[in-house]
Every structure is written in structure tokens, then in C-alpha cells.
Amino acid sequence: MAEMFAKWRSGLAKTSKATFGRLKSILGATEITQETWDDLEALLVQADLGIETTTEILDALRRFVRTEGLTRSEELWEALRAELRSRLLPPPALTWTNKPSVIMMVGVNGSGKTTTIAKLGQRFQAQGQRVLFGAADTFRAAAVDQLQVWGDRLGVDVIAGAPESDPGAVAFNAVQAGVARGVDLILIDTAGRLQTKFNLMEELKKVHRVIGKALPGAPHAVWLVLDATTGQNAMAQAKAFKEAVGVGGVILSKLDSSARGGMAFAIQRELGLPILFAGLGEKPEDLTPFDPDAFVQGILNQA
Amino acid sequence: MFETLTNRLNQVFDQLRRRGKLTEADVDAAMREVRLALLEADVHFSVVKTFIARVRERAIGAEVSRALAPGQQVIKIVHEELVKTLGEPAPLNLTGPKPRVILMVGLQGSGKTTGAGKLARLLRSKGERVMLVAGDPYRPAAVTQLQQLGERIDVPVEADLNLKPPELARRAFEKAEKGGYGVVIVDTAGRSQLDAQLMDELKAIVAKVPPVEILLVVDSMIGQEALNIAQGFRDAVSITGLMLTKMDGDSRGGAAISIRSVTGVPIKFIGTGEKLDALETFDPARLSSRILGMGDMIGLIEKAEAAFDQATAQKAAERMMKGQFTLEDWLEQMRQMKKMGPLAQIMEMLPGQLGQAARQIDPRDIEANFKQTEAIINSMTRQERRNPDILNASRRRRIAAGSGMDVQDVNRLIKQFREAQKMMKMLQKTGGKGLGRLFG
Numbered sequence: 082m083a084e085m086f087a088k089w090r091s092g093l094a095k096t097s098k099a100t101f102g103r104l105k106s107i108l109g110a111t112e113i114t115q116e117t118w119d120d121l122e123a124l125l126v127q128a129d130l131g132i133e134t135t136t137e138i139l140d141a142l143r144r145f146v147r148t149e150g151l152t153r154s155e156e157l158w159e160a161l162r163a164e165l166r167s168r169l170l171p172p173p174a175l176t177w178t179n180k181p182s183v184i185m186m187v188g189v190n191g192s193g194k195t196t197t198i199a200k201l202g203q204r205f206q207a208q209g210q211r212v213l214f215g216a217a218d219t220f221r222a223a224a225v226d227q228l229q230v231w232g233d234r235l236g237v238d239v240i241a242g243a244p245e246s247d248p249g250a251v252a253f254n255a256v257q258a259g260v261a262r263g264v265d266l267i268l269i270d271t272a273g274r275l276q277t278k279f280n281l282m283e284e285l286k287k288v289h290r291v292i293g294k295a296l297p298g299a300p301h302a303v304w305l306v307l308d309a310t311t312g313q314n315a316m317a318q319a320k321a322f323k324e325a326v327g328v329g330g331v332i333l334s335k336l337d338s339s340a341r342g343g344m345a346f347a348i349q350r351e352l353g354l355p356i357l358f359a360g361l362g363e364k365p366e367d368l369t370p371f372d373p374d375a376f377v378q379g380i381l382n383q384a
Numbered sequence: 385m386f387e388t389l390t391n392r393l394n395q396v397f398d399q400l401r402r403r404g405k406l407t408e409a410d411v412d413a414a415m416r417e418v419r420l421a422l423l424e425a426d427v428h429f430s431v432v433k434t435f436i437a438r439v440r441e442r443a444i445g446a447e448v449s450r451a452l453a454p455g456q457q458v459i460k461i462v463h464e465e466l467v468k469t470l471g472e473p474a475p476l477n478l479t480g481p482k483p484r485v486i487l488m489v490g491l492q493g494s495g496k497t498t499g500a501g502k503l504a505r506l507l508r509s510k511g512e513r514v515m516l517v518a519g520d521p522y523r524p525a526a527v528t529q530l531q532q533l534g535e536r537i538d539v540p541v542e543a544d545l546n547l548k549p550p551e552l553a554r555r556a557f558e559k560a561e562k563g564g565y566g567v568v569i570v571d572t573a574g575r576s577q578l579d580a581q582l583m584d585e586l587k588a589i590v591a592k593v594p595p596v597e598i599l600l601v602v603d604s605m606i607g608q609e610a611l612n613i614a615q616g617f618r619d620a621v622s623i624t625g626l627m628l629t630k631m632d633g634d635s636r637g638g639a640a641i642s643i644r645s646v647t648g649v650p651i652k653f654i655g656t657g658e659k660l661d662a663l664e665t666f667d668p669a670r671l672s673s674r675i676l677g678m679g680d681m682i683g684l685i686e687k688a689e690a691a692f693d694q695a696t697a698q699k700a701a702e703r704m705m706k707g708q709f710t711l712e713d714w715l716e717q718m719r720q721m722k723k724m725g726p727l728a729q730i731m732e733m734l735p736g737q738l739g740q741a742a743r744q745i746d747p748r749d750i751e752a753n754f755k756q757t758e759a760i761i762n763s764m765t766r767q768e769r770r771n772p773d774i775l776n777a778s779r780r781r782r783i784a785a786g787s788g789m790d791v792q793d794v795n796r797l798i799k800q801f802r803e804a805q806k807m808m809k810m811l812q813k814t815g816g817k818g819l820g821r822l823f824g
Contacts, residue, residue: 123429129607132423190630190658191493191603196523220658222501222536223529230524244532275633279746308493312426312607314635335492338576340609363522 113146113154121161128341128380131313134350138164162377168346169373172330172357181213181259183267183292183299185252187285187322188306190273193334195224197306197360198268199231200368206235210265215255216241217248217288218272228270235365238262248272248284249291256295269300276321289326302329304357309333309342319348334360337367341380392417393455406454411443414458425638425675428611431645439465459676466672469641473665474625474650476507477596483515483560483568485553485593488627489586489617490601492574495629495655497526499601500571501533502655502663503627508539512566517556518543519589520573530571537660549573550588557593568593577616590621599652601627602639610639614646625652628666632656638675709805711769715761718754759787760797772798 111117118139125135138161145151145160184201186194195218202212214232216239218224225241232239240258242251252269259267271288274281292300305328307315322328333342336359345356356371393414415436422432439462448457478484486503488496497520504514516534518541520526527543534541542556553570560568570589575582590598600623602610617623626647628640631654640651654666761769763786768775775783775798784791 126423126429127608129609132420189605189633191495193493221529222532223525226528227523227525234524275630277632277634308603308605310491310603310606310609310613312605312609312635312639313424314426314605314633315607317634318605335576338491338609339578339612340607344607 111154113152113157117154117157118143121157124380125343128343129312129315130343130346131316134343134347138168158381162381165346165377165380166373168350169376170349170355171373172355172371175357177210177266177301179298179301181256181264181267181296182301183256183259183269183296184302184304185269185271185289185292185300185326186304186306187271187326187328188273189275189308189318190221192273192306192308192311193360194218194273194306195227195231195270196363197332197334197358197368198228198270199235200360200365201358202231202237202268203235203365204368205266206237211263212237213255213259213262213264213267214239215252215259215267215269217251217255218270219244219246219248219251220272224270224272238264249288252288253291253295256292256299260296276318276325282321282325285322286325303327304330304332305354306332306334307342307344307348309336309359310338310340311344313344315344316347316351319352319354323352323354328354330355330357332356332358332360332368333371336379337361337363342376343380345376392421393458406443406446406448406457408444410454411440411458414443414455415440418458418462421677422638422641422675425636425677426607426610426642427638427675428608428642431611431642434645435465435469435641462676463669463672466641466675467668469644470666470668470671471644471650472668474652475665476652477624478512478567480596483557483565484597485557485595486567486569486597486599487586487589487595487621488569488571488599488601489621489623490574491576491603491613492523494574494601494603495627496520496574496601497529497533497571498658498660499599499627499629499653499655499663500530500569501537502660503599503653504534504539504567504569505537505660506663507567507569508537513564514539514567514569515556515560515563515565516541517553517568517570519549519553519570521545521549522573526571526573533660548588549585550592553589554592570595577613577620583616583620586621595624597624597652598622599625599627600643600647600649601629602643604628604631604637604639604654605633605635606639608642610642611646614643618647623647623649625649627651627653627655629655631666632662636675636677637671640671641675711761711764711772711801712766714801714804715758715769718757722751722754756787756789756793757797760784760789760794763787772801 121142122135122139125138126132130138141164142157142160146157151157151160186198188194198214202214205212214228214237216225216228219242225244229239229241231237238258240251240255242254248271255269256267269292271285274285276282289300289303303326305319305322307318311318319328319331331345331348331354333345333356336342348354349356358368359371359376361367361369418439419432419436422435423429427435442465443458443461446457446461448454476486488500490496500516504516507514516530516539518527518530527545531541531543542552542559544552544555547555549572556568556570570593572586572589573582575586577583598621600614600617602613606613626640626643626649628637628651631637644651651666654664656662656664760783763783768779780791780794784794
């Protein structure tokens, strides 16, 4: 736990000085003024929490300040932390009761699905699971090669189809191969697609159905990879992918940049989707289980 | 959240029936809504602040024109200021001695490699001799990706995993010089602006092969981070233009405003699809209304105009005004609509709630419906089309058999046509004045 926390910190520390240097002084030993509230709003909006969530949080804090009779702005600090923290769930423990279990990865273009699959593969492998990759992104140039390279590096089998071939067929083959080879986990990569593309979302539903035909009950998990730099559109993405293929959890990628991933709050609250993992760097071991405390700290660290 | 700004401003100004100058109180109430709209569109917090201050100053005391409601007047001012901030689209700078180097930079996953491929295709189609350079040795298969794109558009790709990107770029440049190439497009690895080592690498590339263009490639879905990225890249290398990608989604694209106000460099391209020809120049007015959450109504209107056959439309309108709207006109209208392009694409351009609702409909259903309607009307005689009143049971049976549909389908179509006719009559009475309301 301590080590994990350290990783979060170093991932997020890169930027702790980058944007804001003011909040510490805002929340120093001063009176709570309108300016304090304005600064808090700035902090939360700039972490991509969105104006709606930000307003909700500030309203809750205002109520708290009134009922508790707070007057000093430094007392707000802890209240803010507690409020943010209360809005995040710790990631549920992952237990795989089926062998093999199939995990389908979805997301928009460039969100980091393939890299995340590689990182997950290494993580599960390290836990003693036998893993297989299904390269069902047959659309983007060299997407299959990209996963293949990772497979070679990690010693994970990759089932792939020809470029432009039917992604459903690739997924089907991958699941069948996984069953035949007796692996524990099958990770299926899919092509990135914007959630507004009707045909591509239909295609994704089909891949989902086909996986179920290859192995009844599968996929056992569908995870959305969300770029942490995404703004308000993240909600539309999560909503659309959840509706289409029943996404059950979110992975926040690229959280090592100066982005804060604040959309996670609204997504968790409105859609009930937990954040499972966070990508904190380029190396495979830089994918760690989501740590709500560290995540909140990352947002407050900007101060 | 998906209400359009126009609606919200109309609510703000609902009580305000008077004309004259906008007062400070009017403007402040409006600015609260404008601020929300911009923040929801991912315009950076601090950029919104200065923008609002500017608009407020202009709006207070502004004369409300006779033609506009106060809400619309405010929108007009906001829109004008946004357009000004977005600036005019600028062409690529392809001057100076050949080969001219174009450098693609940006975060991971922003779309640099695809963008490089699209740009190469565009320049090649204009007769340039183009070379691509695969300057991303880090991400697995990034080089292969560019090579595959190069193959598709018949553009050579310079790659060597054993060379550092600056050296590779230099070698490609020299090859291009000897080979008489006009343009060298250098793809680079995605990087965070905070990654000092990789930012130094960019500087090294710039030093080895001075580019005429350094394009910052930014995902249009990006949030508040846009500002930091733009600042970081601007400080490291002198960016000359922006490529805003994934604009075919439904993000509002407010990042464009943030980046423009930080860097001041023009938006040169927008990426509007996964295919290699989906690269366009941008229209500031259109992007502005998108940022304000008003959908791409201008794009929609343009599409309609392009598809519309003026003469046919004129004739139809004349007949309509005389109350002579027939099944033939109806069919013609449907054909015009089909010419606007795939319905799915059109539906994506609709604003706010309309767009949300439209996305629940399978465009293939509507297209199938179109086909059936067309088949039924085509199975009628000319007389029947012009005078549906003569459609008795026997005629209806014949039409159903002829179009491969059921009699119920024919009945339903005729009922729908009657409804449409009724609407036309109403329009005729109001003299078409009600039409504007449709787009509130």
C-alpha cells in the first residue's frame, strides 16, 4: 500500500508545481471570503470536474461551513478533501470465478486501449494468471502489430485476424483459443470508436454478442479506457459505451500527464461506474489499482 | 446540460420584453449563462474569465436591434467574439527552399500518425512529392502504422529503429533533397509537455531539420489540460499551427479557444473521420456555434443548400403555396433529403436535445422507411400521385402488390401524406413565418 501510494505520488508529483501555486495560501489561515469560494471553484473546474459537479461540491461545502460554523479557510481544506473522497468508491476487488474469464476493452480512438491491455496483461501474469490477448482492432493501421509486439515482450499469446477482417470473428477465435489452451484470462482489444458513430457502436455490440456465443456468460467484464485529459465529453463516452455493451468499470489512462481526470467524479456518481485502474506512466508496471485517496490528493496537490 | 445556450438565454430574457439598450443587469444575467456554456464546452477557466469580461464590456449599452430578441443579441455578440478568438483558418506555409519540413507534435493518442497520413495524402493529391518520416521509435508498431498508411497513399516512409528521431529526420531530409521531394512530414512520438527528455528531443529535431510548419495535434475532446499542453509545447518549440482531431464526435471543442488564446497560432486543419480523406479546413463561425452548444446548424444548412436543386424547389414551393402539394412533391422532398448524405452523419450535426434524440434512432430504419415509401409511390400511376383522392381499395391493393408491401403500409403512407398536407396548409396560412420557430 505504501509503495503504491508512492507511485501515485511520483506520477502526480511531476506536476504538483505546474499549474497552481495559490491554494495553499488561499486555504491558509484566513477568513473564508467570496474569493476563497471563487478560488475553490477555479481549482475544481480546472481539474475537469465539470461545472455541474463543482457547483454541487461547493454547495455541499457551503452547507457544511454554515452548520459547523466554520470561519477559517484552512478548515475548508479538510472538508473539501472529505467531500471529494466521499464521492469516490475504492475499486471493487476483482475475482474471476470463470475459467477462462473474458475481458473486453472498449473506448474512443487514442484513449490508450492497446497499451492498457499490455499493462493489464503483465499485471495479471505477475499474479500467476495465464493470459491471452485477442487483437480485434482490425481497422486501425498496425493496431494488431502493436498488440503483437506487446505479446512477444510479455510472452502472451496473441490471436489476431487479417487487417480489415471481421472483428467479431477475431474475438470469437480468441475466446475459442483461450478455452482450448486453458488460459485464465482473455483480454480482447477492440478498435477505438467515437461513441456517436452509430454503425461502429453496432459493430461493437456485435463483437460483444459474438464473444457470448463463443463462451456463454462471456464477456465477464467490459472496461472502458478513458483518457484522463478528456474533458466533459468523458460523460457522453461513458454513457454511450455503458448503454451499448454494459461497461462495468473505467480505467483512467495517461494520468501521469498534468491532467487530473476530474470527470471520474461525475461518471462514478451518475453512472455508478467505479474507476478500476489508473495509468500513471508508460511502463507496464505503471498501471495501478485506483486509489481514491491518492487521486483526491492529486487534485489538491495542485495547490 | 444539453439545453442550448439560446434556450437558456431566452429564459433569462423572458420577462424582458422591452427594446432598447442592454442594461448592466441584463448582461450580467446573460453572462452567467454564457460562462456555464463555455465551461461545459471545456474552454479553460481562466480563458473564460477574460473572454466574459471582454464580451460584457461590449454588450453593456449595446443597442438591441429590431430584428433580434435581447437573448439573440447577446448570442450574436458572444458568437462574434468567439469567431474573432478562433481566427481565420490559415493555409499551410509551403514556402522557402525544398524540401519543406512539417513536424507533427502532440500528446499520446491525439492523432499525430493518422494526421500525418491525412496531410500526406492531401498534399500528394495537390501534386506535391511527399515523404513521411516515422519519428516514433517508442510506441510498439507506430512505425509499422505509418508505413501501412504510406503504402495506402503511395508515399515513401523513412524509418529506422536504430536511429534517434533527430538523426532519422536529418537523413530523410537529405534523401528528400537529393530525390527532389517537395515536402517531408515528420511524425513524432506522443509526449507530455512535462517530459523534459522528450521535449529536448523535439528541440533537437527542429535544430536538425528546421521546419516551415510545426503542427500541434490536439484531440478535440480534451479538457482543461489543453491550456497547459499548448503552453508547454509553445515554450519548447515554436508551434505554427493547430490540427484539431476527432471533430466528428460530439465534443464541443472548446479547447480550440483555450489553445488559440494561449498560442495565437491559427487552426490549420480539423480531422473529421477515420478515413484518410477526412481532413478539412475549419470554419470559425461553425466551430463557434458548436462551442456554444448550438450544434452544427450552419453545416446542416450548407449541406441542405448543396443538395437542394433550386429550380425543383422553387416549383415545389410555388405549388405548395397554391395548396397543390402532391405525392410527387413529397417523394421529391425525400429524395432531396437523401442527397444531403448519410442520415447518420446529418443526425450527428443536430444540436442539443434534438441531437440526443436523433441518436436513439437507427438511421437504417429511416433509410429503409424511405425506400418503402419510394417503392409505394413509384407503384402509383401519375394520376394517382397527383390526385390521391382517387385511391380506392382496388387501386390500393394493386399498389401494395406492385411495391411488394401490404395494403396497411399503403394506407399508413397515405395517412402520413395527409398529415404533411395539413402542415403545408398551415404554413401557407402563416406565410412561412412559423418556420423559424422550428430552430428556436
